[in-house]
Amino acid sequence: MAAAPFRRLLAALFALGLLTASPVASASATAAPRPPVASFADILPAPVSAVPAAGVSYTLRRTDTLSSDVPGIGGYLAAVLRRSTGYPFRVGTAPGAIALLLSGAPASVGPQGYRLDVTAHGVTVRARAAAGLFAGVQTLLQLLPPSVQGSRVVKTARWTLPGGRVIDHPRYAYRGAMLDVARHFFTVAQVERYTDQLAHYKIDYLHLHLTDDQGWRIAISGLPRLTSHGGSTEVGGGRGGYYTEADYRAIVRYAQARYITVVPEIDMPGHTNAALSSYPRLTCDGVVPRLYTGMNVGFSSLCVRSKATYAFLETVIARLAALTPGPYLHIGGDEAQSTSRADYAAFVNRVQAIVAARHKTVIGWHDIVAATLRPSTVAQFWSSTTGRPGDRAVAAAARRGTKVIMSPASRAYLDMRYTSATRIGADWAGRIDVSKAYDWNPGAYLPGLPASAVLGVEAPLWTETVRSSADLDYLAFPRVAAIAELGWSPASSHSWPRFRVRLAAQGPRWRAEGVRYYRSTQIDWPAGS
Ligand code: NGO
Numbered sequence: 001m002a003a004a005p006f007r008r009l010l011a012a013l014f015a016l017g018l019l020t021a022s023p024v025a026s027a028s029a030t031a032a033p034r035p036p037v038a039s040f041a042d043i044l045p046a047p048v049s050a051v052p053a054a055g056v057s058y059t060l061r062r063t064d065t066l067s068s069d070v071p072g073i074g075g076y077l078a079a080v081l082r083r084s085t086g087y088p089f090r091v092g093t094a095p096g097a098i099a100l101l102l103s104g105a106p107a108s109v110g111p112q113g114y115r116l117d118v119t120a121h122g123v124t125v126r127a128r129a130a131a132g133l134f135a136g137v138q139t140l141l142q143l144l145p146p147s148v149q150g151s152r153v154v155k156t157a158r159w160t161l162p163g164g165r166v167i168d169h170p171r172y173a174y175r176g177a178m179l180d181v182a183r184h185f186f187t188v189a190q191v192e193r194y195t196d197q198l199a200h201y202k203i204d205y206l207h208l209h210l211t212d213d214q215g216w217r218i219a220i221s222g223l224p225r226l227t228s229h230g231g232s233t234e235v236g237g238g239r240g241g242y243y244t245e246a247d248y249r250a251i252v253r254y255a256q257a258r259y260i261t262v263v264p265e266i267d268m269p270g271h272t273n274a275a276l277s278s279y280p281r282l283t284c285d286g287v288v289p290r291l292y293t294g295m296n297v298g299f300s301s302l303c304v305r306s307k308a309t310y311a312f313l314e315t316v317i318a319r320l321a322a323l324t325p326g327p328y329l330h331i332g333g334d335e336a337q338s339t340s341r342a343d344y345a346a347f348v349n350r351v352q353a354i355v356a357a358r359h360k361t362v363i364g365w366h367d368i369v370a371a372t373l374r375p376s377t378v379a380q381f382w383s384s385t386t387g388r389p390g391d392r393a394v395a396a397a398a399r400r401g402t403k404v405i406m407s408p409a410s411r412a413y414l415d416m417r418y419t420s421a422t423r424i425g426a427d428w429a430g431r432i433d434v435s436k437a438y439d440w441n442p443g444a445y446l447p448g449l450p451a452s453a454v455l456g457v458e459a460p461l462w463t464e465t466v467r468s469s470a471d472l473d474y475l476a477f478p479r480v481a482a483i484a485e486l487g488w489s490p491a492s493s494h495s496w497p498r499f500r501v502r503l504a505a506q507g508p509r510w511r512a513e514g515v516r517y518y519r520s521t522q523i524d525w526p527a528g529s
Pocket of ligand 1: 334335382415426462463464
């Protein structure tokens with residue numbers, strides 16, 4: 001096939017503007033006034049250092065090419081730029097106007113950081129590893145006008161980046177977001193959409209809460225009723241759903257291409273009604289519970305003393321470990337209110353061994369500190385308080401060496417209402433407007449917890465009241481950006497007055513991307529966003 005001449009013809013048509021990579025925006029959209037050039041001060045999460053070069057800028061041209069030492073990242077950036085600019089952006093290895101290089105970055109940026117330079121001649125991102133290059137690409141996109149995030153060509157836009165240099169790396173290695181797909185099921189496409197949004201804020205872990213009383217959402221070969229029965233409903237009695245192995249692998253791959261690692265959670269021994277209803281041998285009394293579509297917690301438990309339970313967990317954990325390339329398996333462990341303390345500790349100890357045998361590292365909700373934790377096991381702090389005995393037990397475990405992910409419910413829970421007027425969500429941990437989500441320090445939040453024990457932060461989105469992507473957008477944005485910034489930016493950059501200005505600049509980007517965010521009155525959103 002004459003591929004090269006065909007490509008040349010396509011390139012020529014692109015150059016003449018006769019072909020575009022995606023549909024052209026309507027006349028009314030293109031007639032909008034040009035947004036001003038983005039500013040280094042608006043980069044979110046705030047970078048370690050950003051030094052503008054006065055009077056310097058670079059404007060993308062139709063003939064610009066893109067070179068990348070990591071083809072996947074070059075392809076990702078080119079696809080975003082083609083969609084909005086309509087320019088062809090050929091990707092190669094010969095130096096282009098945009099260059100993504102795995103060389104020349106200072107050692108200080110580490111494996112996840114980058115250096116970005118915008119000069120009069122082009123844009124260069126340098127990193128020491130692919131994850132850093134990808135993070136730099138997200139900063140690059142934030143330096144372009146908001147419509148770069150859209151899915152339509154904006155012909156009238158000038159694609160100008162301000163000149164200068166950014167040197168950047170994260171505060172914490174773990175910057176997570178959790179989606180509960182058990183209370184309401186979310187399709188592969190919906191999860192991918194959220195993954196795309198999270199990538200913009202340098203989130204690097206996507207925790208999927210795959211099982212709970214109301215539904216079991218991941219197919220496990222040999223245990224078909226978990227999904228055919230246990231996955232057949234959800235809160236409110238809807239149809240539920242589940243991921244086949246292929247679906248789950250697709251999510252993992254999609255996230256991997258955005259340098260996000262999936263952390264799957266099988267919640268146990270509580271929060272297991274869907275499993276018990278599917279396989280009554282997992283109960284102590286053999287009585288089959290009915291499927292549950294309400295919102296209560298704490299009433300169900302695997303039979304923690306029976307052999308059948310551990311045989312079941314061996315099968316589930318082996319399968320999930322095989323499907324999951326990332327290092328972590330989350331075992332839940334929260335609210336096991338119908339299990340004695342001794343039985344609970346024995347259960348968690350056994351499950352830690354089952355996970356270790358599959359060469360994975362355990363994460364559990366912080367209740368697991370009641371067991372004897374392995375040195376590698378990570379506790380996820382989710383309390384709404386900081387001074388109760390349970391909170392102090394987490395700090396004590398951290399002093400003994402346990403690493404902690406900070407998800408305090410009164411700050412980081414995305415399912416809490418913003419105000420009393422918020423149409424969905426809960427308020428058991430209080431109301432969380434944007435300032436409350438942002439204005440805390442993960443390294444100094446829990447008294448007695450050494451700062452060095454904090455592995456990172458995570459923003460959980462529980463979905464008892466979340467039924468659609470519109471609901472998800474509304475609760476996650478803007479707060480997930482606040483938690484992302486706490487995870488990435490240096491503690492010294494922490495400032496609510498400056499953060500709220502940076503956050504306001506995201507409004508037009510979300511609008512361009514179709515994110516239906518909550519327009520908190522704490523933020524002066526730009527007109528039209
Ligand atoms: C709690 C509970 C979840 C609820 C959530 C609602 C944890 C770790 N367990 O958080 O089952 O869905 O609150 O906010």
